[in-house]
Amino acid sequence: MADRECPLSRTLDAVGEWWTLLLLHDCFDGFTRFDQFEANLGISSGMLTKRLKTLVDNGILERRQYSERPPRFEYVLTDTGRSLRPVIVALAAWGNAQLPRRERSMILVDARTGREVEPVVVDRRTGKPLDDPDAYVFAAGPAASEAFRTRYDALAAKRKAAR
Template sequence: MVTVASRIRLEDRECPLSTTVEHVGEWWTLLILHDAFDGYTRFDQFQENLGISSSMLTARLKTLVTDGLLERRPYQTNPVRHEYVLTNLGRSLRPVIVALAAWGNSQLAPHERSMILVDAESGEEVEPVVVDARTGRRLDDSHAYVFAAGPAAGDAMRNRYAHGRPAAPAAGPEAGHP
């Protein structure tokens, strides 16, 4: 991904969650990607489906292209018009979008769900879960899986995960404690 002017704190730049949110954490970005997964490619399709202003859509599409999630391709020459097609990097976000939608649906009763994920062949609703590719075990057990400092971790990240669990923030006046 291309590095852009960042809104994240310097100490968070090595955190994969912080850097990911920097690229895809904006409301319209996730909805545009969702539409792209549904086969939308043209500016007018995104705009009509989302009800987004031209200026906002232009800005979001430009960012998605700059970040390498979408590719801008001409589909018409007179006048020149472009479509926006998912790249491999963009397509790799599909499980994230599916997981977010599944989490949203999990907060609703089955009859309240306006969109569900189904098996393309059988039409049966599926229950998306995130699993470890090696073992097939679900990752939603916060006791079985924890984050740890990786090989490129700086001192702050290594200190945070020194004991296999994040260190609790220090209490003190800045935390609202005397």
């Protein structure tokens, strides 16, 4: 069981499974139907059903009926689901950064120019990249338990002593 207080644990419960990330990637490419996912991913129907249910249950996808006879459904990204796009982009960019350029099978490009782009994660307010572990650290949030507060207070004290 994941630590339900940690946002990383909760996120991984919802989207951390390998097939789930590939399924979300297909959603961002415009796939919406079970047969499209199944054919593109080569995933078993049982596993696909399970993954889609998890994404619907977590509010990432919405299941919509598009045919009454026979009953057929499509899976459409919700606002919450669409907000995962930068995460998927960042994961793909990280993966590509580990490969020589000639071995990259998929790259992110500007849709208008076709030029490859290099995504970075930045602070919305300042525009500064968040890759500096000395400049940006985790801290206890308003809903943190006493254990989380103790953990992050100790880390802050350790950083302060190291200065």
